[in-house]
Amino acid sequence: MGLKVVVTVGGVPGATENFQDLFGNKLILELVAEESNRGTKTLDACLTGKNPNDIKYEAEFELPTEFGSVGAIWIKNEHGKETFVKSVVIEGLSDPLTISCNSWVHSNDDNPEKRVFFVDKLSCVPSKTPSGLKPLREKELAILRGEGAADVPRGKKDRIYDYDMYNDLGDPDKDSDLVRPILGGTDHPYPRRCKTGRPRSTSDPLSESRSTEVYVPRDEAFSEVEKGTFNLKTVFLALATATASLKNREDDKQFSDFTNIEFLFKIGVELPNLNDNGRLQEMLPRLFKYSESTQKNVLRFETPETIKRDKFGWISDEEFGRQTLAGINPLSITLVKEWPLKSKLDPKEYGPSESAITTEIVMGMIPGFSTIDEEIENKKLYMLDYHDIFLPYVHKVREQKNTTLYGSRTLMYLTPTGTLRPIAIELVRPPKDDKPLWKKVFTPGWDATSMWLWKLAKVHVLAHDSGYHQLVSHWLRTHCCTEPYIIATNRQLSKMHPIHSLLHPHFRYTMAINALARGALINAGGTIEMCFSLGKYGTELSSVAYDQLWRFDQEALPADLIARGMAVEDPDSPHGLKLSIEDYPYANDGLRLWDIIKNWVTDYVNHYYPEENLVKSDEELHAWWTEIRKVGHADKQDEPWWPILNTPKDLIWILTTIIWVASGHHAAVNFGQYDYAGYFPNRAPIARVKMPCEDPTDVEWEKFKCKPEDVLLSALPSQGQAIQVMAVLDVLSNHSPDEEYIGDKMEPTFEANPQIKDAYEKFKENVQKLGTIIDGRNADESLRNRNGVGVVPYNLLKPSSEAGVTGMGVPNSISI
Incomplete structure (x- = not known):
């Protein structure tokens, strides 16, 4: 032949x-x-x-x-x-x-x-x-596991997938102040990352030495082939170069007024110490402009969508409440189920457990208040609760320069229009040495003093929410927890395995972006430490969240909503769930996408596993699931909530959860970052000064009385911090030209199988319909959390997007 x-x-x-x-x-x-x-x-x-x-x-x-x-x-x-x-x-x-x-x-x-x-x-x-x-x-899997390979630093061309702890976030050889705890193990439970094989640091034998190149297996690296491909690594390096001149540029200087903040969008900031002007402008045209008249680079920001639509929306309580349901962190809002609100922390160390938000305070804030039991039974009270997780870090954080912290609770009321209205904020400083417990509740007031204190209290809560969003909802729950799935898939599932083919598009670039994050964002001295309230304790707090809060079974969207009290099972409702708040954009769009993914995965799994015993007898599949639990998430391996893998139904739920986290969950918390936080007063990453009513001196209080706006500005990020965070959020919100969106590109192995090809075409059609459904919801004037005067439509789960910063688009994977 x-x-x-x-x-x-x-x-x-x-x-x-x-x-x-x-x-x-x-x-x-x-x-x-x-x-x-x-x-x-x-x-x-x-x-x-x-x-x-x-x-x-x-x-x-x-x-x-x-x-x-x-x-x-x-x-x-x-x-x-x-x-x-x-x-x-x-x-x-x-x-x-x-x-x-x-x-x-x-x-x-x-x-x-x-x-x-x-x-x-x-x-x-x-x-x-x-x-x-x-x-x-079998031989190919052994190569990917590194069997027989020397335990030496991995090189660019290596293809070995193996596990290690997060022992490379600090840089002790550079500075003793850059020592950080090892994340992973009994003291600081954490998921595992890819092993690089780099030698230990000289100063700390527990830490891995650092280098400019961080190993990822060869096929996990960013594309270097297609002409015009967005080279994220190059962009990060350019951004680091640009912001380096800003880190020491009057870093502690506050903005003099809000007009000064607006200049960042109208005039920009000169960057006098940079070379290669044309290259910077080519890579990041949204940020870097070159002035022919001054012969200098200018860092000038695009006006975020929230400010384009409503310049003063960031001040309003209505927008504050709306963003808990339709902003970039819609995963923290919980239903109040018990009263009084209580802490689970040791009262001997942290003071009385009962909250200072009393029934009388709530009664005074709710028109037509009946009883607290009725309000709870009718699901009218909701909360952002950052009390227990932040309180142990309050005094540690305050030892750092130009930052502060409280434990906080924010109580909200569900109005008849389906929107949330914040009615009380509790800020808590635990006792220490000669300082007693400080616990105070702030409410919206009708007099000038209470009104300004309320504004400042919201700044602190938003800083808490911003830090938790970035470190837990975003980094930990998507980037960090997904890396072990990628490692196990390549070590235990052959490329011939149908589940490898199913998962492969949802892992694209994730290990590479995680490696960059360890080198520039979450590392000691990185953007998160320099510009967010928790400072050097940020990643340590994400370990606490992993230890106390993370559960694989509750990473599934329906289970997460039920756990937070935002939904209950109801076979007569869409998606089998009845939402506590009907107009909850993240949940409504997310559940639709969850079902679309689940139906596709069901068709796929049932094709390859038509009989239940095929799942039980698949040794590669069981090695994969065992390794995820016992090695990739070793610190959680004995938890009783891990799903058992015996049937196709079990496998469908596990796979749908992994794909949801990598696609829908990540898109919801990532691609709106610039639109919602680019104008940083809307979501300040840091609150730099304490409330003026906490242990006030006569001078502090007098300053607050005479010029409250100045006190508010002093609480917001410094000029250097603001510019650095805004630049990073712009990059992180960006879709690259070679982005692969969910339901778009068909994998070759899908196309080679007629039944799978048909199932994928149905999946693709359903994904496209979701975009139309979301447009319809955004046009519905009865949905006040996504439609209204000055309101940004909720597009974060709209499946496709043009390249750039668009505030929409669901990529297959955590690719940025």
């Missing part, structure tokens, strides 16, 4: 000289038969492409009939550099046979081992693996 094999290559890293390296070299291919007694066939594929953007290798060959079906292909790269192989297609058969590689193949000079790739249509559970491919399936 006369056949032709065509290998499409994306290129080699670097410039023209690397393309020249292609000439005179070749790829050696070795076809592998499905059945073990049919052998292999070796081919030399020669270059036929004409330029670096059209590189193909071809080989013509005869394949004996007795060879049978081709199941896999070995590739040996004889070039001096690694080569990105997109696909291998065997033509001349009744239907072309496709092998989608989409991976870097190392040079034979670097590693003489060949790379194996499996035919797309052979996605199968282990028990159905053709006999000729079983050894290859």
Whole structure:
């Protein structure tokens, strides 16, 4: 049988000289038969492409009939550099046979081992693996696990997936003040990250040394192939360079007035110490402008959507309440189920457990108040509760410069229009040494003093919510907890495994962005420490949240809503849940997306596991789930709430949860960051000064009485902090040009299977319908939390988006 094999290559890293390296070299291919007694066939594929953007290798060959079906292909790269192989297609058969590689193949000079790739249509559970491919399936997994590899620092071309603790957030060799606790283990429970193999630091043998390059397995790195691809690593480096000049630029100086803040959007800030002006403008045109008249770079921000629509909305209580349901942290609001509100902390250390928010205070704030029991029974009271998790850190945080902290509770009332109205804020400072417990409740007032104290109390609560959002709702619950799923999937599920194929698009770039975050955002001296209230205790607090609050079973959206009292099971309601607040944009859109994902996963799983015993007998699948629990989340391995994996139904729930977290959950807490927090008074990341009524001196109180606006500005971020956070949030809210959105691009293995292809087309259609449904909801004037004068429509779970900062779009993965 006369056949032709065509290998499409994306290129080699670097410039023209690397393309020249292609000439005179070749790829050696070795076809592998499905059945073990049919052998292999070796081919030399020669270059036929004409330029670096059209590189193909071809080989013509005869394949004996007795060879049978081709199941896999070995590739040996004889070039001096690694080569990105997109696909291998065997033509001349009744239907072309496709092998989608989409991976870097190392040079034979670097590693003489060949790379194996499996035919797309052979996605199968282990028990159905053709006999000729079983050894290859097992060998490839052993390579990815690093079996037999030396325990040395990993290099750029390595493909090893392994686990380690978060022992690289500090930098003790640089400065003793940059020592940070190891996250992971008994003292500070935490998920595991990818092992880099870097040596220990000299100053602290428990910590890993730091470097500018942080290892991730080769196929997890950001794309370097497609022309015009958004290179996030380069952008981060440019941003770090730009903000470096701002960190020491009058860093502690407050804004003189609110007009001064508006100048950031109208005039910008000069960056006099930067070179390569054109490159900065090219990479971040939204931020970096070049002034021909002054010959200097200017960092000028786009006006956030919230301020475009309502310049004074950030002041209002209505907007404060609305954003707990439709802002960037809609995951903290909880239903009040018991009264009085009580702390679970030790009263001997932290004072009486009962809240200072009394029935009398609530009675005075609610028109037509009946009894507290009736209000609770009718589900009218809701709360942001940052009391117990923050209170143990209050005095530690206050030892740092220019920041402060309280434990806080914010009580809200559900109005007849379905909106939340904040009615009381409790701020608490625990006792210490000669200072007694300080506990005070603030309410909206009708006099000037109480009105200004209320404004300041909201600044503190929003700083608490901003820190919790960034460290827990965002970093911990999406980025951090997903990394063990990625590691386990590559270590235990062969690329032939259908569940690997299902999960693969939802893990794109996550390990790479996490590595960048450890180097620039959550590290000692990074943006989170420098600009958020908790300072150097931020990641430690995320460990406390993981230990006390995180549960895999409650990462599923329906379970999360039920746990927070925001929904109850109801078979007669849409999605099987009745919401406590009907107009809850995150929940309404999220549940629709959850069901769409779950239906797709159900079709997929039921196709590959038509019988229940197939799940029980799948050794790769059980090794995967066991490793996630016992290694990736080792500090939680003995918890009773881990789902048992015995049936297709169990598997569907587990997979839907993982995909939801990587797509919908992350999109909801990430892509609105600039629109909602870019104008930082709306969501200040830090409250720098204590309330003026806490242990006031005559001078402090007099200053507050004479110029309350100045006290408010002193509580907000300094100029350097504000600019740094705004720049980072702009980047984090950005969709890259090569973003892959949920329900858009079909994986090659899906397309190779007619039943799965049909199921995916249905999935894609349902995802597209969701966009129309969301548009309709945003146009509904009865939904006051997403429609109204000056209100930003809720688009964060609208599935697709243009590139850039749009406040919408649900990527498949945590790609930024």
